[in-house]
Amino acid sequence: MAKYLLLKHYRGAPDPVNSTPMDQWTPDEVTTHIQYMNEFADRLKETGEFVDGQALAPEGEWVRYDGPGSPPVTDGPFPETKDLIAGWMVIDVENRQRAVELAGELSAAPGAGGRPIHEWLELRPFLSQAPETAE
Amino acid sequence: MDERLLRSLIPDTLRILIRRGADFASAEDAVQEALLLALHRWPKDPPRDAKGWLISTAWHRFLDAARSEQARRRREELVLAEPPPGPASGKDDSLQLYLLCAHPVLTQSSAVALTLRAVGGLTTAQIAEAYMVPESTMAQRISRAKRKLAEAHFTEPGDLSTVLRVLYLIFNEGYSGEVDLVAEAIRLARELTKLSDHPEVHGLLALMLLTEARRPARTAEDGRLISLAEQDRSLWSTTRIAEGVNILQRALAQDSLGEFQAQAAIAALHADAQAPEETDWEQILQWYDELVSQTESPIAKLNRAVALGHAHDPASGLAALAQLDASLPRHTAASAYLHELNGDFATASRLYSLAAQKASNLPERHHLIRQAARLSGTDANGPWPGSGE
Incomplete structure (x- = not known):
């Protein structure tokens, strides 16, 4: 089995084919989309391939250590140009082919x-743990 | 096996171990072990006397653990170091347990976890699942909390108001996993009303019941949130509403107002309206005034602005909202709502879309996107990216 991280972007990814912003869909289209996403995750739970999935808020900031005694330095909000992750899903699948197949399904969510x-x-x-046998 | 019955026996078992001289931290561990054993064994082999079984199993676990510590500390010293059992009644002891688990020296997340385990009788695994953290993380959080309590030596007494806040936090966590934290919070608040006559304890239980009464109407089958005005009010639980109102009236009769009573009064006024247009916004506004004077909470002021928008006119609501910090949670959503009430759908749609980006949870985000979509006309061009979650 191999673990893969599926990343969804708020921005930074190439433009999708069907790019109408979500708030210009009809409420029913929004509902259908969300249902598709939920059913996708449920299906992976049933096949035993789902590990974890979370959505991230669009706002955030950079943080770094600023030496002893000083509070960490923060910088934000992110500039508009920044690649911005919207959420992730971790799947544990047989091979790359299966991971690509699932990512394709997720990308087909209706808009x-x-x-x-x-x-x-x-x-x-994922970079996996070293196997016991690889001395 | 009735797991709820089993859970209800946990705080008493813990109390009895402490009365016999066990320290809180070890007693709590021993009770948790007995609970796990009960969950494992009782389905096949139910005991004749559930409580007796729990107490003797937990006590033996405690003694075993104490014996294995003899290398470091002799057991006699361990027992002698504890204060002798005082004349306090079982009722006082039980209340002490609540106060201890929500002690002000603890962080809120620790207090929540410890309350659910020691008073609620949940297993560490169940609590971890409910809060979506690994079990080892939750176990660590609980044992650190207990160490902190042991260091505090209880020079400062617990505080009933922190207990109420902890129960309210548990209530608001909702029900995502196997354990229904809403039901659990109500059960614990109900137990607490048997231990304390404080009107805020009763106010909190009333608030929980009145909020819970609307639960069947609050989400659609697909998990979609349904706003108060759009809910099918025939789905509201009249039994819960009646009980909540009854408890609230008795609390208010004690003439010592507090924030939970005020919030419960607002919930009761909503529950009283058979249709959204029958809502007594004028009275709701008065209770928000009361709540603001009790707490000075900016969230209460935000909700008051919305009530004002209904009681008087949307423009007054917007004016009140403009006085508040725009970075408050739900500020944008409230503004969108009031603009919609005011008939300015384009602005409302744009603001709903913005509010969706600021939402702190997915159901709320989806709800706000739908609101934006519902109102979006040709001129709505919100900044929402072309993808969902």
């Missing part, structure tokens, strides 16, 4: 007009 969004998702393999 405006009920048509698939064709959103670009980032797929990143």
